[in-house]
Amino acid sequence: MADRVRPGRAVSDGGDPRRLLESAAGLVGAAPDGPPAGPLRVGVDLGTASCVLVVLDGDGRPVWVDSHPSGALRDGVVVDFARATATVRLLRTRAEEALGVTLASAATAYPPCIPVKDARACTYVCESAGFTDVVLVDEVTAAQRTLEVVDGVVVDVGGGSTGVGVFRGGRLDALDDRAGGGHHLDLVLAGALGLSVEDAEVHKREHQRDSLPVLVPGLQRIAESVRAMTRDAEELPLHLAGGALMITGAGDVLAEYLERTVVTYPHALLITPIGIARSAA
Missing domain, CATH: 3.30.420.40 (ATPase, nucleotide binding domain)
Structure with missing residues (x-):
């Protein structure tokens, strides 16, 4: 996928x-x-x-x-x-x-x-x-004012929450937000590796390839939140913003799990x- x-x-x-x-x-x-x-x-x-x-x-x-x-x-x-x-x-x-x-x-x-x-x-x-x-x-x-998405979903994954905006014709059609973001991924990694949350954040950035398999369940949880917030917009691509998903392969996890097109950007933070x-x- x-x-x-x-x-x-x-x-x-x-x-x-x-x-x-x-x-x-x-x-x-x-x-x-x-x-x-x-x-x-x-x-x-x-x-x-x-x-x-x-x-x-x-x-x-x-x-x-x-x-x-x-x-x-x-x-x-x-x-x-x-x-x-x-x-x-x-x-x-x-x-x-x-x-x-x-x-x-x-x-x-x-x-x-x-x-x-x-x-x-x-x-x-x-x-x-x-x-x-x-x-x-x-x-x-x-985030939309930077990306200027015409028809698509802007997904802003921050440290504590995931915000979603559905845009059609460049206009905001729906806006929602749910708890769950980068901090929760750090908690998953900290628990799996026996690290402090602060050290887990550093490990996530410096050892992305090794961290990704551990983080897949947390990424899928974020994906489920996105699915719930975009039930009437499944045909639109997802545009990822925010620093929480600046992990190599994170976009692939979401795309495969949701079976949707995911658009990624450099320096998404x-x-x-x-x-x-x-x-x-």
């Missing part, structure tokens, strides 16, 4: 998301060449395992990409407000120092279907970190942060 898995390519007239993601990935840890052309747009993806901050220039090109371990969220909900705020403030300060500008506004995102008060907590974190104007968007819509930045005012 491996022929059901294909790399992401241009899915609309908006351009090729692969080139955009490759460009953004090349900026991680890199100093900018010079002052960026404004106005700048900032995206803050709070994340379960790490927080990612992306800055786009006036033409929508990435000019700064940075991340820092967080652990302040669980299942998409802020559980350590002080730690989350400190992480965002650190990333904002590093970006300002590198770019030589003040970043006053930003966008951030929340998993679909969580309570309104929990979604607003993401806004409050960014405001407490120094952003005075914060736009709030759901993570699936943010950056899909949602870039889309969040595109959502900024």
Whole structure:
């Protein structure tokens, strides 16, 4: 069933998301060449395992990409407000120092279907970190703003949850979210190998080939969630976003289990942060 898995390519007239993601990935840890052309747009993806901050220039090109371990969220909900705020403030300060500008506004995102008060907590974190104007968007819509899927399903697998958006004709037709993501895969691996959850996350990244067989049941559980959330859209391909499934072979597992076409992208961890930045005012 491996022929059901294909790399992401241009899915609309908006351009090729692969080139955009490759460009953004090349900026991680890199100093900018010079002052960026404004106005700048900032995206803050709070994340379960790490927080990612992306800055786009006036033409929508990435000019700064940075991340820092967080652990302040669980299942998409802020559980350590002080730690989350400190992480965002650190990333904002590093970006300002590198770019030589003040970043006053930003966008951030929340998993679909969580309570309104929990979604607003993401806004409050960014405001407490120094952003005075914060736009709030759901993570699936943010991912779509990077991928620009016309007819397909955007599957955003984060650390704590899996969000699904069904798009027809480029318009959102259905939106849903269920618990279960990268953190749950880490728990499976930690239990099987006798590791701490933190060490399991590292092992998953550094030993992907060895980790995949152990993670198949967890991946199939995620696949079942996707199946349940897309019962009226079985004919549409799945476009994978988020860092949780950045494991070689994960797309094949989902494609074989669901018997559906799965579209994968390089540096999928950056899909949602870039889309969040595109959502900024």
